[in-house]
Amino acid sequence: MTQRLDYLDPYQQRFEAEVVALLEREGKPAAVLNQTCFYPTSGGQLHDAGRLGGVAVIDVIAEQGAILHVLADAPSFAVGDVVAGAIEWARRYDHMQQHSGQHLLSQLLHQRFGFETVSVHFGREESTLDLDVPALDPDIWAEVEREANTLAYYALEIRAYFVDNRELAKLPLRRPPAVSGQIRIVEIDGYDYSACGGTHVRTTAEIAPIKLLHQERRRAQTRITFLCGMRALRDYQQKHRLLLESAALFSTEPAAVPAMTQRLQSQVRDLQRQTAALQEQLLAYEVAELLAGAPQQRHGAD
Ligand SMILES: [Zn+2]
Numbered sequence: 001m002t003q004r005l006d007y008l009d010p011y012q013q014r015f016e017a018e019v020v021a022l023l024e025r026e027g028k029p030a031a032v033l034n035q036t037c038f039y040p041t042s043g044g045q046l047h048d049a050g051r052l053g054g055v056a057v058i059d060v061i062a063e064q065g066a067i068l069h070v071l072a073d074a075p076s077f078a079v080g081d082v083v084a085g086a087i088e089w090a091r092r093y094d095h096m097q098q099h100s101g102q103h104l105l106s107q108l109l110h111q112r113f114g115f116e117t118v119s120v121h122f123g124r125e126e127s128t129l130d131l132d133v134p135a136l137d138p139d140i141w142a143e144v145e146r147e148a149n150t151l152a153y154y155a156l157e158i159r160a161y162f163v164d165n166r167e168l169a170k171l172p173l174r175r176p177p178a179v180s181g182q183i184r185i186v187e188i189d190g191y192d193y194s195a196c197g198g199t200h201v202r203t204t205a206e207i208a209p210i211k212l213l214h215q216e217r218r219r220a221q222t223r224i225t226f227l228c229g230m231r232a233l234r235d236y237q238q239k240h241r242l243l244l245e246s247a248a249l250f251s252t253e254p255a256a257v258p259a260m261t262q263r264l265q266s267q268v269r270d271l272q273r274q275t276a277a278l279q280e281q282l283l284a285y286e287v288a289e290l291l292a293g294a295p296q297q298r299h300g301a302d
Helices: 090-115 140-153 229-249 254-301
Strands: 014-025 028-033 051-052 053-062 066-071 080-086 117-122 127-131 158-163 182-186 191-195 211-216 221-228
Touching: 014 066, 014 211, 028 053, 028 080, 080 090, 090 117, 090 127, 090 158, 090 182, 090 211, 090 221, 117 211, 140 211, 182 211, 221 229, 229 254
Parallel strands: none
Antiparallel strands: 014 028, 014 080, 028 066, 051 053, 051 080, 053 066, 117 127, 127 221, 158 182, 182 191, 211 221
């Protein structure tokens, strides 16, 4: 068993631990420690990266109560040694923002609109949640974004704790837990209760801004792509820069870019029509010229 330090404090970034075993996974060395801050890929959340005893940790796997740290290179430490570990904080904090954001969005969609989240995926760039409805209309879309960000401004506390079956029965869980026995609950201050083993931010304030990017119909369901925290900010920065660049190309204001693009498109279509007409006229002239010149040429050849 590896003691999970991320359960006690998801904000702990550095730790020391004793090496319990050295194994091999994915053709690489893998270390098992008596305790760790490294989060393994589980519950949809991606694993942490970082360094252990000076070696890069490239994957983290949960296996029967043990956490395996897959290493990029052979370590210089041995079983019984005490090693220092550090997780890559920017990556982990990003995962925490997306994961807490998903809990908030799923509860909002459930409570306010009656839409249930059927599955969730956290990617390196974007995250998605699948809803049991064929589509979200634009009004609801805008309302979900507005309300999710308002809930973030309330800075609702997010805490994690374990409960037994008796205590579990009293909680209004959004979905029944996939495991039994002691269940870890992640609670957003009386608003959402989820059975979850993931790492989460301290308050909903740390999730903002929350941005829905697009929706995609998948049979009777809708897949919503969303961004939270720094990801959403980076997306805004990038899109704002692209818009300013486009506006500069047209020597206009950002707000005028769509109308300008439309006007240019229709000008291009007009020019294409004019070019086609001129080409036809030119062809007619060339044919007439050829016909007029043909007998003389034949004559001259005699
Ligand atoms: Zn979760």
